[in-house]
Amino acid sequence: MNEQEVYQALNEIFREVFDDPTMEVTPDLSADDVAEWDSFNHINIIVASEQRFGVKFHTAEIESLRNAGEFVALITRKRLAA
Amino acid sequence: MLFNSPEFLLGFLPVVLVGFFLIGALGRPSLAAGWLILASLFFYGWWRIDFMPLLLASILFNFSVGRTLARWPTHWLLAFGIAGNLAALGWFKYAGFLAQAVNDLAGAGLPVPQVVLPLAISFYTFQQIAYLVDAQAGETRETSLARYALFVVFFPQLIAGPIVHHKEMLSQFEKPETYRPRLDNLVLGLTAFSIGLFKKVFIADPLGSQTPLAFGPALDGVAPGFADAWFGSIAFALQLYFDFSGYSDMAIGLGLMFGIRLPVNFASPYKSASIIEFWTRWHMTLTRFLTAYLYTPLVMAAMRRRQRLGLPMLKRSMPAVAPFFWLLAVPTLITMGLAGIWHGAGWQFLVFGLLHGVLLVANHAWRYAGRRIGLDWDLGWAGHAAGVVVTFLAVTVTFVFFKAVSLEQAMSVVQGMVGLGEAGPATPRLGGVDPATLGPIEQLLSRLASLPGVLVLTGLAIVWLLPNTPYYISTLAEPVQSRIETTATGIRGWVTALRRSSLLRAQPSVLQGAAVGILLSLALLRALSVAPSEFLYFTF
Numbered sequence: 001m002n003e004q005e006v007y008q009a010l011n012e013i014f015r016e017v018f019d020d021p022t023m024e025v026t027p028d029l030s031a032d033d034v035a036e037w038d039s040f041n042h043i044n045i046i047v048a049s050e051q052r053f054g055v056k057f058h059t060a061e062i063e064s065l066r067n068a069g070e071f072v073a074l075i076t077r078k079r080l081a082a
Numbered sequence: 083m084l085f086n087s088p089e090f091l092l093g094f095l096p097v098v099l100v101g102f103f104l105i106g107a108l109g110r111p112s113l114a115a116g117w118l119i120l121a122s123l124f125f126y127g128w129w130r131i132d133f134m135p136l137l138l139a140s141i142l143f144n145f146s147v148g149r150t151l152a153r154w155p156t157h158w159l160l161a162f163g164i165a166g167n168l169a170a171l172g173w174f175k176y177a178g179f180l181a182q183a184v185n186d187l188a189g190a191g192l193p194v195p196q197v198v199l200p201l202a203i204s205f206y207t208f209q210q211i212a213y214l215v216d217a218q219a220g221e222t223r224e225t226s227l228a229r230y231a232l233f234v235v236f237f238p239q240l241i242a243g244p245i246v247h248h249k250e251m252l253s254q255f256e257k258p259e260t261y262r263p264r265l266d267n268l269v270l271g272l273t274a275f276s277i278g279l280f281k282k283v284f285i286a287d288p289l290g291s292q293t294p295l296a297f298g299p300a301l302d303g304v305a306p307g308f309a310d311a312w313f314g315s316i317a318f319a320l321q322l323y324f325d326f327s328g329y330s331d332m333a334i335g336l337g338l339m340f341g342i343r344l345p346v347n348f349a350s351p352y353k354s355a356s357i358i359e360f361w362t363r364w365h366m367t368l369t370r371f372l373t374a375y376l377y378t379p380l381v382m383a384a385m386r387r388r389q390r391l392g393l394p395m396l397k398r399s400m401p402a403v404a405p406f407f408w409l410l411a412v413p414t415l416i417t418m419g420l421a422g423i424w425h426g427a428g429w430q431f432l433v434f435g436l437l438h439g440v441l442l443v444a445n446h447a448w449r450y451a452g453r454r455i456g457l458d459w460d461l462g463w464a465g466h467a468a469g470v471v472v473t474f475l476a477v478t479v480t481f482v483f484f485k486a487v488s489l490e491q492a493m494s495v496v497q498g499m500v501g502l503g504e505a506g507p508a509t510p511r512l513g514g515v516d517p518a519t520l521g522p523i524e525q526l527l528s529r530l531a532s533l534p535g536v537l538v539l540t541g542l543a544i545v546w547l548l549p550n551t552p553y554y555i556s557t558l559a560e561p562v563q564s565r566i567e568t569t570a571t572g573i574r575g576w577v578t579a580l581r582r583s584s585l586l587r588a589q590p591s592v593l594q595g596a597a598v599g600i601l602l603s604l605a606l607l608r609a610l611s612v613a614p615s616e617f618l619y620f621t622f
Contacts, residue, residue, distance in 0.1 A: 019398035019453075044385070047389065051389060059375070060221040063378070064221075
């Protein structure tokens with residue numbers, strides 16, 4: 001799975017979580033850009049991604065993420081290590 | 083030592099600051115750090131020297147456990163470390179309350195221990211639990227006892243936060259530049275400190291003298307009248323904000339003077355248009371702590387469990403009751419209930435936390451269900467303003483429980499708020515009129531037209547219209563965190579042009595320098611002429 005495919009998969013997850021079929025995930029997308037991106041939906045995204053990408057995240061990793069780009073980097077790193 | 087006391091303002095602070103930079107200028111960062119540790123311990127011991135052994139024992143215990151965890155990151159050692167912290171906190175803060183509760187509920191004759199609450203224990207315990215969790219996860223690492231001690235006792239944030247992560251402090255303590263004087267840090271730090279001191283002595287303390295209108299009669303179980311109940315409670319909601327955010331401004335300002343950036347604790351919470359938003363702006367470092375170490379693990383565990391069992395998840399397109407209840411409502415209520423109890427050992431604090439939990443759950447339910455049943459009207463600025471006012475009033479009601487010394491007192495005030503008051507108007511005459519002849523709304527309006535009323539209205543104007551201190555001092559140093567900036571101007575869209583003109587941000591100009599100078603002089607004159615009052619959060 002290359003980076004573009006990770007973004008594709010994240011698009012699906014984000015569209016589902018925020019119920020917004022037009023949503024596009026870009027590297028600098030962050031919680032400040034989406035009104036309903038609260039701590040609950042943050043975890044929603046994380047757990048959906050765990051299942052989708054077959055990885056597991058620690059609480060501390062989740063907390064330090066600042067934007068979607070960092071999340072994609074983390075997913076890629078985890079998939080390589082797995 | 084209180085930040086607003088003469089011994090701090092005229093003695094401790096200047097001496098420690100000059101000493102810090104003299105030693106730092108000699109190129110001896112570790113000596114400068116040592117100076118700060120000694121100064122901080124002196125600062126703490128000034129109140130009660132007998133609380134010191136517990137603080138030192140806590141530092142040694144957590145440093146040792148943390149070091150062991152770095153080499154041997156097992157879950158049981160982490161559990162042992164957390165249990166040790168909670169046991170100390172439990173004994174000093176909750177033993178008396180728990181024994182009393184068991185006696186009341188079960189009629190047991192347990193002896194009720196009379197334990198004095200050691201200053202700052204809630205804050206330094208939480209901060210160190212966070213450190214242990216991060217050390218176990220390999221997120222942070224500490225090898226120096228001195229540096230670790232500084233992380234715990236650094237006096238600007240020792241007593242009442244902001245609650246900091248070890249990671250964010252370590253990276254700053256390690257840098258030699260931290261120990262070199264920098265004019266911009268000193269200027270911005272003094273600016274934040276001046277604003278905070280002004281908030282405390284000119285706004286919070288005078289507002290505090292208005293709260294007995296609501297809480298005075300309620301102490302004897304008599305419900306105040308409608309106007310007095312609301313006026314006194316709103317005065318308290320404003321007092322608490324100006325007191326705690328004033329303290330936080332002072333802490334952040336002091337940190338900056340010593341070259342340390344402390345995290346933002348308040349970003350205009352009363353500008354929030356929903357209770358969910360409120361908790362992203364009120365006591366932000368506590369929210370951050372609870373989210374990271376309690377709420378997130380609870381929700382993740384619940385979600386993974388449902389995923390494993392193949393049960394439906396919470397979907398925005400198709401919300402269902404069971405996942406909403408188990409994934410959102412239960413973790414929220416547990417987290418907020420514990421957040422309430424963290425503030426103090428008492429039923430009123432539990433109710434305070436649970437009320438916020440219920441409001442948060444209702445807010446989420448509205449978000450999920452509103453769209454389904456066509457209730458998500460966009461009312462533009464009017465809807466936003468209504469959201470701000472409703473959120474403020476809801477928060478005001480919850481703070482009645484926060485302020486009250488007992489559940490009974492809080493219930494009496496709430497009884498008055500819903501118009502079931504028994505007491506007559508607290509002041510016999512308001513502006514020449516006998517308030518007993520006025521209706522409740524007229525009474526409230528005439529209260530607002532009185533001198534204390536002007537203070538309350540000024541407070542509301544400040545929290546709704548002016549930018550917050552973190553925003554104001556952010557220009558010179560770093561790009562602003564967007565969360566601070568987006569609401570800095572208050573009710574949406576308020577004089578954006580004025581903000582762009584940078585009149586409302588710190589500039590190294592004569593005009594702004596003079597303004598801050600006047601603010602500081604006034605605040606100092608006041609602080610030095612009255613007996614310093616404690617900060618409200620020092621009792622936690």
